Amino acid sequence: MTYAIVARGKGGSNVLEQVEIDNPTPVTGEVLVRHTAIGVNFIDTYFRTGLYPWPVEKDLVLGSEAAGIIEAVGEGVSGFSVGDRVAYTIPNGAYVSHRAIKAKHLVKLPDGISDEIAAASMLKGLTAHYLLHRSFQVQSGQRVLFHAAAGGVGLIAGQWLVAKGVTAIGTAGGPEKCALASTHGYSQMIDYKSENFVERIREITEGQGVDAVYDSIGKDTYPGSLHCLKNFGSLVSFGQSSGPALDFKLSDLAAGSYSVTRPILFHFTAESGYLQSAADALFTMISSGDIKININQKFSLSDAAKAHDQLESRQTTGSTILLP
Incomplete structure (x- = not known):
C-alpha cells in the first residue's frame, strides 16, 4: 500500500x-x-x-x-x-x-x-554544517553557546565543535539532558530549568562572554542570548521552538556591536x-x-x-x- x-x-x-x-x-x-x-x-x-x-x-x-x-x-x-x-x-x-x-x-x-x-x-547534520561553516564560521580556540544542546542538531553540533577545537557550552532542560549533551562535546552544560544561563555564562567566561550564540529556541532565549555575547559577537538564530522573537530591534545590537543572522538550510x-x-x-x-x-x-x-x-x-x- x-x-x-x-x-x-x-x-x-x-x-x-x-x-x-x-x-x-x-x-x-x-x-x-x-x-x-x-x-x-x-x-x-x-x-x-x-x-x-x-x-x-x-x-x-x-x-x-x-x-x-x-x-x-x-x-x-x-x-x-x-x-x-x-x-x-x-x-x-x-x-x-x-x-x-x-x-x-x-x-x-x-x-x-x-x-x-x-x-x-x-537535515540536522547539514544544519550543523551551515551553522558552523557558513553562518558563523567557528575557529579553534573560540567559545560558543549552543541552546537545546541535547536535541538532534545540538548533539551533532557539539561533536563537530570539539573536533574543530572550539569550546562548546550548552543549555538543556533537566539533568538527564545535560548529562547526555556532556558526552557529545560540550565542556559545560547549563540546566535552564534551574539556572539562569546568562549569569552562568558570565561566571564561566569570567565576564568576557562568548564569540557566538546558536539559538533555535527564539522567544524565551533571544534577549538573554544577546547578553551572553562578547563585543562584536554573533547571534545565529535558526529556529523558534518557543515562538518567534517578536520584540527584536536593530538597536539591541548596539550594546556590543553585535551581528545577527537568521539563516535557512x-x-x-x-x-x-x-x-x-x-x-x-x-x-x-x-x-x-x-x-x-x-x-x-x-x-x-x-x-x-x-x-x-x-x-x-x-x-x-x-x-x-x-x-x-
Whole structure:
C-alpha cells in the first residue's frame, strides 16, 4: 500500500491523518524512492501549526528529510539507478511511503551510512554544517553557546565543535539532558530549568562572554542570548521552538556591536555543489566516529502524531525517525 500522512488543516497533532495515495510515477528529472526511514524535526511542527506559511492551499504532507531506495528512474536522470540507496532534505513531502522526487535533491549513501542514520541526520547534520561553516564560521580556540544542546542538531553540533577545537557550552532542560549533551562535546552544560544561563555564562567566561550564540529556541532565549555575547559577537538564530522573537530591534545590537543572522538550510542547499559537499563532510565525520548519531525515538509512520506530541513536549533527545 502506498500511503501518506497529511495535515488536513493548521493546528495540533490531531490534524494529521493517514490516507492511501496512488503510487507516484517519476516524470522527467525525477526518480521514485521507496522510503525506508523518515526524519522528524521541529520545522515539521512549525508548518503544521501555521507558524510557517503553508506552501499549498489544501492538505499538506509534512517531513523534510528521508532515506530510501530508488525503484524507478524518469527520463533525463543521470547518476542514479534503480536500487541505489539515497537520502535528501527539502521542505515538506516526506511523510509518505513512496515519493517521486527530483534527482537534483538526492545524495547517494555510502556503504557505512545506514538508511536510518541518514534519515536522522540529513537535515540536522547539514544544519550543523551551515551553522558552523557558513553562518558563523567557528575557529579553534573560540567559545560558543549552543541552546537545546541535547536535541538532534545540538548533539551533532557539539561533536563537530570539539573536533574543530572550539569550546562548546550548552543549555538543556533537566539533568538527564545535560548529562547526555556532556558526552557529545560540550565542556559545560547549563540546566535552564534551574539556572539562569546568562549569569552562568558570565561566571564561566569570567565576564568576557562568548564569540557566538546558536539559538533555535527564539522567544524565551533571544534577549538573554544577546547578553551572553562578547563585543562584536554573533547571534545565529535558526529556529523558534518557543515562538518567534517578536520584540527584536536593530538597536539591541548596539550594546556590543553585535551581528545577527537568521539563516535557512534550504537557501544553502539551493547553491550549486553545496548539498553534495556538505553531505560528504557530514558522512565523513560520521564514518570516522567523530560524530555519532543518536536515534533515541522510533515511531511507525502511522504514529506521526505521537512523534509530534513527544517532540513538542520536550520528551525527546537526539533524533526521531518514522518507519513506513
